[in-house]
Amino acid sequence: MNFLENLPLAAKKLVLDLVEAACKWACAKTGITLPDWGLSLILSLVSVLLVIVTIIVVYLVMFALMSVLERKILARMQNRYGPNRVGFFRWRLWGLLQPVADGIKMLTKEDIVPRGADKIVHFLAPIVMVAPALMLPAIIPYGRGMVPIELASGILYFFALGASTELAVFMAGWSSNNKYSVMGAMRAIAQMISYELPLIMSAVVVALVAGSLSPLKIVEAQGGSILNWFVCTPWGFVACLLFYISALAEANRCPFDLPEGESELVAGHLTEYSGFKYAIFFMAEYVGMFAINGMLVTLFLGGFNAPAPFLSFIPSWCWFFGKLAFLAFSMVWVRATLPRFRIDQMLQFAWKFMIPMSFASFLSAAAWCYSGNAALAWALSTVIVGVPYLVLGRFCFTRHHAVDNRRYLYSE
Amino acid sequence: MHDLLQYLTSRHWEPAPEWLFLIPALLMLAAGFAAVVLRNLIHCALCLTLSFIALGVLFIALGAEFVGLVQLLVYVGAVSMLIVFAILLTPASEVAASNNPFRSFNLSRALNAAVGGFIVLLVLGGLLAAIAFSPHAQAAVLPTTAATLKPAAIGQNLLTQTLLPLQGAAILLTAALVGAALLAKEEKQS
Numbered sequence: 001m002n003f004l005e006n007l008p009l010a011a012k013k014l015v016l017d018l019v020e021a022a023c024k025w026a027c028a029k030t031g032i033t034l035p036d037w038g039l040s041l042i043l044s045l046v047s048v049l050l051v052i053v054t055i056i057v058v059y060l061v062m063f064a065l066m067s068v069l070e071r072k073i074l075a076r077m078q079n080r081y082g083p084n085r086v087g088f089f090r091w092r093l094w095g096l097l098q099p100v101a102d103g104i105k106m107l108t109k110e111d112i113v114p115r116g117a118d119k120i121v122h123f124l125a126p127i128v129m130v131a132p133a134l135m136l137p138a139i140i141p142y143g144r145g146m147v148p149i150e151l152a153s154g155i156l157y158f159f160a161l162g163a164s165t166e167l168a169v170f171m172a173g174w175s176s177n178n179k180y181s182v183m184g185a186m187r188a189i190a191q192m193i194s195y196e197l198p199l200i201m202s203a204v205v206v207a208l209v210a211g212s213l214s215p216l217k218i219v220e221a222q223g224g225s226i227l228n229w230f231v232c233t234p235w236g237f238v239a240c241l242l243f244y245i246s247a248l249a250e251a252n253r254c255p256f257d258l259p260e261g262e263s264e265l266v267a268g269h270l271t272e273y274s275g276f277k278y279a280i281f282f283m284a285e286y287v288g289m290f291a292i293n294g295m296l297v298t299l300f301l302g303g304f305n306a307p308a309p310f311l312s313f314i315p316s317w318c319w320f321f322g323k324l325a326f327l328a329f330s331m332v333w334v335r336a337t338l339p340r341f342r343i344d345q346m347l348q349f350a351w352k353f354m355i356p357m358s359f360a361s362f363l364s365a366a367a368w369c370y371s372g373n374a375a376l377a378w379a380l381s382t383v384i385v386g387v388p389y390l391v392l393g394r395f396c397f398t399r400h401h402a403v404d405n406r407r408y409l410y411s412e
Numbered sequence: 413m414h415d416l417l418q419y420l421t422s423r424h425w426e427p428a429p430e431w432l433f434l435i436p437a438l439l440m441l442a443a444g445f446a447a448v449v450l451r452n453l454i455h456c457a458l459c460l461t462l463s464f465i466a467l468g469v470l471f472i473a474l475g476a477e478f479v480g481l482v483q484l485l486v487y488v489g490a491v492s493m494l495i496v497f498a499i500l501l502t503p504a505s506e507v508a509a510s511n512n513p514f515r516s517f518n519l520s521r522a523l524n525a526a527v528g529g530f531i532v533l534l535v536l537g538g539l540l541a542a543i544a545f546s547p548h549a550q551a552a553v554l555p556t557t558a559a560t561l562k563p564a565a566i567g568q569n570l571l572t573q574t575l576l577p578l579q580g581a582a583i584l585l586t587a588a589l590v591g592a593a594l595l596a597k598e599e600k601q602s
Contacts, residue, residue, distance in 0.1 A: 118452075118454075121454075121455075121458065151477065152477065152478075152562055152563060153477055153478045153481055153563050156478065156481040156482065156485065156563070157481050159485055159489075160468075160481045160482070160484035160485040160488070160489070161484070163484070163485055163488060163489025163490070164484070164488050164489065166489060166493055167458075167461060167488060167492060167493070170493070170496055171458065174454055174496075174500075182500075186500070189493055189497075193490070193493065196489070212564075213563050
């Protein structure tokens with residue numbers, strides 16, 4: 001089983017050895033003497049490239065699989081078949097080749113840019129969207145010794161890049177010169193800004209307890225068994241739920257998919273995008289969803305750690321991707337279950353419930369850290385998150401606003 | 413070239429070679445200039461965001477990873493969105509009136525601009541000089557080594573040596589938030 005555990009690292013070493021051998025062979029053949037730093041430069045470039053290519057390929061394959069599995073799972077939950085036609089000659093393969101067909105369709109479609117659009121910004125928006133999304137996965141620890149980039153402030157890197165998608169959404173919405181696009185973009189930005197606060201606060205809670213902003217250190221702090229995972233503490237449980245809900249909102253997933261609410265806004269900021277630019281937005285959204293779920297696994301669900309010591313014969317990276325797959329499935333499940341929020345409900349929920357609760361979980365984590373014995377810590381931190389939950393839950397959602405008093409402002 | 417290779421191949425903390433500084437710095441200056449002279453206000457805001465990004469890259473290239481990332485998080489994620497919202501929520505007629513100061517040139521306006529620019533330069537220069545030559549400022553500056561650039565060291569410094577300015581900034585921000593909420597609320601009632 002040690003073999004499986006080290007398989008990805010061994011594969012990387014093998015490729016690097018092959019490149020080194022090939023370089024030496026080429027030098028000997030052509031008679032060029034390569035200086036020492038030349039070889040080390042080539043090797044370090046190749047190792048960086050390997051990491052980049054692996055991340056892009058893995059996430060694109062997950063995106064392709066997810067795009068078809070999501071439709072199939074939704075179909076199963078709604079008692080219908082879902083995509084099951086696309087196959088290879090007479091083998092249907094349960095419709096699993098659907099993403100290939102979708103990709104070919106997207107690539108061959110006409111790229112339409114509205115005449116009144118701001119051409120440069122309209123062209124740049126998908127790039128600004130997809131580049132940070134593909135950079136997000138770089139700091140997540142996928143397995144033992146499998147961290148693409150070890151940053152001391154990795155958590156900060158993740159949220160700094162995640163914040164830049166707002167810019168891309170705004171660029172897309174504004175440059176399209178379409179009222180639905182602008183309204184969708186305004187909604188999306190209002191939503192992302194509102195839910196970014198609880199998202200970051202609940203990550204800060206973990207950083208406080210683990211005493212580090214490095215994802216690897218946070219994962220190592222949760223080693224051992226499932227009891228050491230941060231989700232199994234009162235503050236961690238609350239922060240984990242807050243993070244999950246905010247992740248749904250940040251990834252524009254149902255019930256927070258109102259920026260693209262097709263019954264009201266056509267497709268929000270994506271209305272004027274077609275062909276491969278649309279596909280790029282779609283891809284960035286899914287890659288961002290996987291990345292933020294990977295962050296959730298890292299912060300709260302023990303990262304690559306097995307839930308019990310006797311289960312550690314299964315390689316660590318399998319645990320990571322298993323947890324990731326479960327979270328992705330749960331997001332589809334939520335989509336099949338819940339209706340869409342109205343915008344005022346969405347904003348009220350963020351500012352009146354999520355943010356106070358994230359502060360409560362922060363205080364609770366502080367009490368957990370600085371109260372001496374375990375029983376006191378459990379009691380204190382449960383009370384500190386429990387009381388605000390009861391109070392907020394009682395008083396935030398019981399007041400019903402009369403429908404006729406509703407005013408239509410820019411973002412509604 | 414050799415220092416660049418060393419920077420790229422080393423796995424430890426190391427400041428980037430000095431001439432690499434030029435790439436983000438020139439980008440930042442160009443974007444900042446574009447933000448001033450472009451006609452379309454949204455383009456100006458986007459260029460300003462680009463210059464914020466370049467500043468963040470500059471910090472990271474200097475080895476101040478934490479500061480650079482905070483710069484990206486705060487300025488690209490929040491401040492630029494604030495500017496964009498402010499532009500979009502300003503009525504279009506006001507935007508058109510203040511849109512292009514370069515179209516109609518007249519002498520008194522140019523003189524006003526020159527005097528205003530001179531005053532701004534004087535104040536900023538004075539401030540910079542005061543910061544640069546004040547012994548207190550020099551004492552508060554941490555030596556930039558790998559150890560002091562760590563997030564933990566920065567946090568330690570923020571909560572010990574520079575606690576008072578931090579709290580002052582917090583009060584200022586809270587006051588601004590309360591004021592903004594008050595203004596927004598009044599507008600809704602009218």
